[in-house]
Amino acid sequence: MIAFLGMGHLGANFVRALISKGEQVQVWNRTASKATALETYGAKAFPEVADAVKGAGRIHLTLKDDHSVNEILAAAVSGFKAGAVIIDHTTTSTDGAIQRTREWQERGFTYLHAPVFMGPQNALESTGYMLVSGDQTVIGRQEQALSKMTGKVINFGDTVGKAASMKLLGNSFLVGLTAGLADTLSLAKALDIPVSDLSALFDNWNPGGALPARLQRMTSGNYNNPSWELSMARKDTQLFIEAAAKGGTQLAVLPAIAAEMDRWIKNGHGNDDWTVIGKDSISSKV
Incomplete structure (x- = not known):
């Protein structure tokens, strides 16, 4: 039997999918009505989180952040079955995932952080991506069950907390992409x-098809055979900024990029490939 804590859109659809696969699922949510709504599909809702986890071999969480995970687990622990496995799908800090893995092991329980690149529809359809890392014996025991919940489980090896880091990296890219699209839409508005x-x-x-090649170019350390010179990219960026200003729209991201380009040009990189602006961001481990 499974317990699921946190009945937002993602958690609720995970529960519906698990029930459709024949699992018995007990649920809890801070706003009780979101949990009781799932009884229509066959879940059993509980007003108290400690009661929701009783008898569950696996306890899944889809919560907000480190604080909420720590708070809810502390409230639920009195109901934990001996040897219960905690599987946390919440996007959290790397340090938080590491700390919880250690602390719950010391208390006799298994904690596995398994963040996801999945929307509510993915959770319902068991598609998308789930990330794991850490003790490979633990992952081996849970991988089959997790695979039934998602399209692909990506195992990042035995470093505890690495899955949390990879989730943050992916979300960082998505935030940057969306902010860039917002500026593009603003520029389109200005240009009618x-x-x-x-x-x-x-x-x-x-x-998007150029992403792998762009990443390789940026991390190669070789910028002296440009496909687009930084000075020319900066010229175009100025055109974006001026067109937006003329059209009465505001740009949030591009002015900051222009300032970064100016810094690199001032340091003598105007004739280099424009990806040189990422040089200082490259890890020494690349």
Whole structure:
């Protein structure tokens, strides 16, 4: 039997999918009505979190942050079955995941951080990606069950907390991508280009396909054979900024990028490939 704590859109659809696969699931949510709503699908809701986890061999969490995970686990522990496994899908800090893995092991329980790149529909359809790392024996015991919940389980090895780090990296990219798209939409508005035309551009030209090559170029350390010189990229960036200003729209990200480009140009990199602006960000482990 499984317990699931945190019935937001993701958690609720995880529960529905588990029930459809024949699992018995006990649920809890801070707002009780979100848990009781799942009784329609066959879940058993509890008003007290310690009661929701009683008898459960696996306890899943989809909560907000480190604080909420620590708070709810502290409230639930009195109901834990001996040897229960805690599987936490919450996006948390790396340090928090490491600390909980150690502390719950010391208390006789297994804690596995398994953050996801999954939306609510993915949770319902058991598609998307789930990340794990740490004790490979623990992962080996849980991998089959986790695989039934997602399209792919990605194992990042035996470093505890690495899955948390990888989730933060992925979300960082998504935040940057969305902020960049917001600036692109602002520029389109300033240039009186409808969204339909912008969509048509990306339907025909997918810049995402260049991501692996761009990452390789940025991390190669070789910027002296440019495909786009930094000075030329900076010239275009100025065109973006001026067009937006003329059209009465504001840009949030591009002005900061322009300032970073100016710093690198001032340091003599104007003729280098524009990806040189990422040079200082590269880990020495690359």
